[in-house]
Amino acid sequence: MPEGDTVFLAGHRMHEALAGKTLLRGQLRHPRLAALDLTGLDVLGVRTYGKHMFTRFSDGNSLRSHFRMDGSWHLYRPGERWRRPAHQARAVFEVDDRQAIGFALHDLEFLPTADEDRLISHLGPDLLASDFDAAEAVQRLTADPSRAIGLALLDQRVMAGVGNLYRAEVCFLLRVLPTAPVSSVDASRAVALSRKLLQANQWRPEQSTTGDLRVQHYVFERTGKPCLRCRTRVRSDEIDGRFVYFCPKCQSD
Template identity: 90%
Template sequence: MPEGDTVFLAGHRMHEALAGKTLRRGELRHPRLSTLDLAGLDVVAVRTYGKHMFTRFSDGNSLRSHFRMDGAWHLYRPGERWRRPAHQARAVLEVDDRQAIGFALHDMEFVPTSREDELISHLGPDLLSPDFDAAEAVRRLTENPSRPIGLALLDQRVMAGVGNLYRAEVCFLLGVLPTAPVSAVDPARAVALSRKLLQANQWRPEQITTGDRRVQHYVFERTGKPCLRCGTRVRSGEFETRFVYFCPKCQSG
């Protein structure tokens, strides 16, 4: 599942490529939106919040897209070969010098721009927002102290942006297993670590949590490899339908 920093960077690149330009082609290949033709509209801006992206148009409407597990927006030059199969394309937004192709976007809505906030009102504070409300994120995180921290971190209603990668890395840095209760951690530190890791990677495609490009992650997708701190082999297992990664020595609970 794409993390909040992946969506943020994709939105920034889309904004740079499309904002202020007129669509020469605007197709939405979605059952509810397939009759819409966006050609002729200007792209006003591209905004992200957590894992949601809003592409705003000059007619006062916005296209909301959510990446879910395998969605992505790619940018291409005219005539450049797409890196994913054409049958996966759910949106084609083309200006004179660029193409933005939305692949495997299962969640798309075309709504008045004035309604954007309604669609994300249930979400917690966006970890990459300059106006991030840490106190509110802590309040939401501690509402259910018996809840497993690994589930709370993934809950976008607590704070928006953490996916499975950062869940694993934050739990490692906190020294607890994903199954440990929220009450076993310092909630302010959990929130601060989540924001710090996403901010460290928001302007690059690589997601490095260790500070070292040679070994980018502490435990995520490192099953069977030695823990960078103690040398114990990293383990993994299924927890609530998702895989978790952890060091059985460095993490407790």
């Protein structure tokens, strides 16, 4: 599942490629939006918040896209072959020197730009925002002290941007199991680590929490492999239908 840093980088690249240009083709291949033709509109810019991306147009509207589990935006030169099947394309934007193709974007919404903030008002502070409010994030994280830290970190109403990868890695760095209650965790450190890891990866497509692209993660998707700290085999389990990864020796209740 794409994390907040993935969406941030995609949004930045989209903004660089499209902002200030006129759509020569603007198709939305989504059941609810297929009748809309955005051809001829100018792209004013692209904004991201957590895992949400807003592409703004000159008619006063925005397209909100959420990557969910398998969505992505790709940029191509005219005539370049797409790297995903055409039947997965849900948005096709073309300007004079670029194509922006949104693949597997199941969650698309066309709305007035003025309504963007209302749509995301339930979300916690954006971890990659320049004005990130750490105190607000800590307050939201500790609102339910008995809740499992692994569930709280993934809740976008607490902080916007953490996905399954960073949940696993933050818990490892905190040396707590994902099932540990929030009350047993240093909440300020959990927030700081979440922001630090996303910031470390916001400008690169390959995510690393270890600082080494050869072994990119401490525990995420490393089930059965030796822990990088103690060599105990990493384990995985499910919480609320999602896999979590942990070292049974380094992390404890």
